[in-house]
Amino acid sequence: MSDCLFCKIIAGEIPSLKVYEDEHVYAFMDIMPLTKGHTLLIPKTHCKDLFEMPEDVARNLYAAAPKVANAIKSAFNPVGMNTINNNGAEAGQTVFHYHLHLVPRYDETDGLKVQWNGR
Ligand code: 5GP
């Protein structure tokens, strides 16, 4: 999609810090990281959100997710990781090309303001 920010990132028209890439997906550092190593994993096929994601796109995205998580783990040595996906403006989605946030967690001082299960 020509006016989509993340399609432009995939096309290399907007620079990004690449974490992982294969035929189907691209992963890159979030420009406003919640914690050190916060990464976004996106399908190369444009789809707006989870509701519109074809099954093969979902399969390829999640096939890559452990590889991306382990690349982040190797680079930053977090003690845990949250994966988050916002669908719809009301749910906090601001870029309308599906993306899975991978947010490494360190300890109680990692500065993450978003609380999940009390931490
Ligand atoms: P959302 O709020 O839609 O779930 O998440 C969108 C994410 O995209 C945000 O965390 C935001 O920081 C990130 N983001 C927005 N514009 C850019 C950009 O131009 N480059 C990168 N690397 N991340 C971006």
Ligand code: ZN
């Ligand atoms: Zn797109």
